[in-house]
Amino acid sequence: ILNVEQSPQSLHVQEGDSTNFTCSFPSSNFYALHWYRWETAKSPEALFVMTLNGDEKKKGRISATLNTKEGYSYLYIKGSQPEDSATYLCAFTNGNNRLAFGKGNQVVVIP
Amino acid sequence: EAQVTQNPRYLITVTGKKLTVTCSQNMNHEYMSWYRQDPGLGLRQIYYSMNVEVTDKGDVPEGYKVSRKEKRNFPLILESPSPNQTSLYFCASSLGSGPNQPQHFGDGTRLSIL
Numbered sequence: 001i002l003n004v005e006q007s008p009q010s011l012h013v014q015e016g017d018s019t020n021f022t023c024s025f026p027s028s029n030f031y032a033l034h035w036y037r038w039e040t041a042k043s044p045e046a047l048f049v050m051t052l053n054g055d056e057k058k059k060g061r062i063s064a065t066l067n068t069k070e071g072y073s074y075l076y077i078k079g080s081q082p083e084d085s086a087t088y089l090c091a092f093t094n095g096n097n098r099l100a101f102g103k104g105n106q107v108v109v110i111p
Numbered sequence: 112e113a114q115v116t117q118n119p120r121y122l123i124t125v126t127g128k129k130l131t132v133t134c135s136q137n138m139n140h141e142y143m144s145w146y147r148q149d150p151g152l153g154l155r156q157i158y159y160s161m162n163v164e165v166t167d168k169g170d171v172p173e174g175y176k177v178s179r180k181e182k183r184n185f186p187l188i189l190e191s192p193s194p195n196q197t198s199l200y201f202c203a204s205s206l207g208s209g210p211n212q213p214q215h216f217g218d219g220t221r222l223s224i225l
Binding site for chain 1: 142144146151152153154155156159161167169170201208209210211212213214215216217218219
């Protein structure tokens with residue numbers, strides 16, 4: 001079973017502030033790293049899939065970076081808004097056709 | 112509309128009564144997968160399929176079966192459900208035969224086994 005760790009588990013952010021959180025994964029046999037946004041009572045929605053060391057991806061105010069050599073990815077939210085409140089999931093695959101998810105970063109944006 | 116459809120959305124049943132949760136996608140995706148979500152745990156992969164007639168175990172396959180007779184359908188079968196299979200289940204699909212593309216998730220099925 002692949003070990004994918006996300007930290008912090010939960011965080012509260014004041015509206016307008018920026019924040020970031022971490023996904024750690026095995027640094028050997030890297031294949032792809034996914035980020036998803038999961039709102040309460042909905043299903044997870046894909047944000048990014050990154051495959052190359054040094055990849056940076058951006059979608060609106062949300063961006064992500066990838067370091068495959070040291071086994072981590074950062075997700076950034078710039079100027080947090082209440083609609084950013086959600087759980088952010090990362091998932092890792094080493095090419096064995098399985099996908100291993102972390103437990104998520106729960107973000108609450110306080111108006 | 113491109114989507115992954117799961118049925119039923121909610122089910123309460125009793126121990127030992129066989130049940131099937133259906134999953135269908137209309138995007139011609141090759142890779143399909145089932146996950147379960149339990150409090151305090153991340154999404155855990157139960158089974159996955161890389162294409163028709165190709166299925167394999169994920170991290171928590173015990174007590175489950177799947178089949179992939181057609182590309183669009185990937186049912187999850189609980190032959191003899193037990194209370195520890197009470198969970199929120201998600202089906203997902205993606206382009207390509209491996210999980211290196213974004214997963215498209217269904218709306219989830221909440222199962223309660225009494």
